[in-house]
Amino acid sequence: MTRITFVATRKNTDPTERELYEMDLLCRALGFQRAFLDLGIQTVMACTPPGVSIDLVDEYIDPIAYDVKTDLVALSAKTSCVTHAYEVARRFRAKGKRVVLGGIHASLRPEEALEHVDCVVTGEAELLWPRVVRDLEAGKLKERYDADGFPPMDAIPPPAWGRSKPDSYLFHQIQTTRGCPFRCRFCSVPDISGQDFCFKPVERVIEELRALPRSRGPIASGKPLYVVDDNFISRVRYTKELLRAMIPLKKAGQIPSWSAETTLNVANDEEMLDLFRDAGCSTLIIGFESVTEASRAAMDEPVNFCLTYQEAVDRIHARGMTIIGNFIVGLDTDTLGVFQQTLDFVQKTGILYPFFSILTPTPGTNLFDEYKAAGRLDHEDWHLYDTRHVVFEPTNMTREELMDGYVWLYEQAYGADNLYARIERNWKRRTHGSNLVEKAFVAARLAPEMLKGDAELRRHFKQGIALMMSRHLASDAGQLLYLLDAYDFARFMRRFNTFARSESYRTFADRSRWNRAPAGVPEKASDLEKLGGMQWRNAKAVKRTKTSHPVVR
Known part of the structure; x- marks a missing residue:
């Protein structure tokens, strides 16, 4: 055989x-x-x-x-x-x-x-x-x-879950759609999965959801589900049909809480947001990419201009869903102010899980072709093309400033003061939280990490556990675990700080230095200042926000 x-x-x-x-x-x-x-x-x-x-x-x-x-x-x-x-x-x-x-x-x-x-x-x-x-x-x-073309989604069999060890993995996964018609400069999805949206029949998705491996034990049986689609709302009619079909499964306890990637345009359709909530979606993963108008326009990404960011985030939060916000730093339109501007936006909106990436021109993208033709790529050592290393020459900052800015963002966003301010704000908004047994369980599971950690980690974890145990908050023990994991990653990333760390950090805190051009580049302060316009001042987004329905509180 x-x-x-x-x-x-x-x-x-x-x-x-x-x-x-x-x-x-x-x-x-x-x-x-x-x-x-x-x-x-x-x-x-x-x-x-x-x-x-x-x-x-x-x-x-x-x-x-x-x-x-x-x-x-x-x-x-x-x-x-x-x-x-x-x-x-x-x-x-x-x-x-x-x-x-x-x-x-x-x-x-x-x-x-x-x-x-x-x-x-x-x-x-x-x-x-x-x-x-x-x-x-x-x-x-x-x-x-x-491959000659792209397979129809109804011809793709369910994953061979039985060949792996389901109990070894934290997440269940399914896929409902493939393809993307947009040609964003930094993305290769259309080259791999095509520019047409393809959909798995709703009844097939429901069958796969019912067939998810059933794990044993109080932890494994509650594993979350991750929908891996690049854009879960690629066709509104299909998405709503699927969400409506998922609601009975959620009510019957047949599917766990789940997360999916969408564009921010999901917030423009409040009926859809209600369906997400009713179908058990706990988290939306959204590519904000940048908070500035210039950087958003430079990406050739024709989405996310439906509303102001603040209004869109408020609508999602009003349904009890949290947000994983993805942000990219290092675009040619980014100035040294992008790091503080991004952090300020995260704190103001209360986005619970901000994830940051360094712009990376991966093969198959227009960005890679442009940078290679211009001689801006430092090398083709593919293991460093992981969105956390600088592999090209930036425009408005040095390589060291970009690397240090990326690490600084993680340190600041998941440092105790900023992190617990966002968590407390989120838990005050919730109506249901974890029970005492769940909280005690998580606290016990964190104890070994605290014992082997240093003083900084112990203080951080202790503060988080104390907040989780507060009787005045609808705290979520699982959310605390996810966020402390991100803090652990932020600590790990410190190893990538450069020799210029101290000077870079001073620059990020000093607004008067944000529009300084890198050494050897002619000063164009007026041009750099034009790059700082924020998305929420976009005329189209402001207009649609003013004429849209109010957020359901």
Whole structure:
């Protein structure tokens, strides 16, 4: 029988590495081994023809056995992880194993990938994979398989959840849509999934929700669900139909609380917001990207101008949902004021989970092509293209200022004063919170982290636990865990501060220095000042806010 070994590789082999979305502290506290397993691997596994033996190795959980008896090793990697995937492939090939690589980076750089593996699969692999397996069995495996178009969503089987260890992962995952018609300069989604929105039939989504693996125990049974769509509200009619179909499942306790990525335009439709709430959505993940008008316009992202940011955030919060706000720093239109301006916006709006990224021109994006043509890329060391390293020459700041500004944002946003001000504001707004048993459980799970932490960490955690235990707040113990995990990541990021840290931090706090051009660049203070206009002063957004329905309080 033909045997295929799927391997989910780490970003690298550094045991001290900390990745924000891996939620290491949170997983340790709750007893999970990893936040989630790549849904793409699980879906391709489900497309394997019958009669083929398949195994899965998750390097985040188990070491890779390079001597495994297998006919093919299947890897998938995004750009920031492909360097290590190439090394894993090299070690397997040294043992005489054939290796196939798919995923975003191989799809955009197939010739490069073929220098490291025996076979490359480009594009969405669901319809291609059975052909790859048949050729393997016939001894006719080709070097390259290119997807012809995009598979209809109703032809994609449910993920092979049974092949992984569901109890090891914090999140359930499903996908309902693919594709995006927009051509944002920093995004490669249209090149991978197409520019047309594709939808999984509502009844299929409901079937998958009902079939989510049922874990045992009080923690595992309450695992949250993450909808991995790039834009869950890509078609309003479909989204509303799906949300209405999910409401009975939520009422029956058949689906957990869940989160999804949307544009901020979700707030322009208050009926949709009500449906999100009624269907059990707890968190919306929204790409604000930037708070300035100039940077938003420079991204070629034709969304998020429906309302002022403040009004949109208020409408979401009024339904009891929290927000993960994604922000990018380092655009050519960003001045040295972008760091303080972004932090001020987060604190003013009370966005509970701000996540920050350094602008990264990844292969397959217009941004990469532009920067490469202009000679602005520092290198093509892909493991550093992870949105937390500076890989290009910025315009209105130095590389060191951009790196330090990114770290400063995390330190400030998740420092005790700012973090607990946002949490308290959020918990005062809530009507229901965790019970005493849940709070005591979380406090007990944080105790080992406090014992091995330094004085700063212990003070921070102690303050958070005290706030959670307050009888005057509808506190959420789970939210505290998520936020302390982000604080843990902020501490980790300090290792990336540059030699110019002290001077950079003084600059971020001194508004008179924000419009200073970097050394060697002619002063154009008037031009730099024009870049500071805020989104909430956008005439269209202001007009629509004034004429829209009031927020439901």
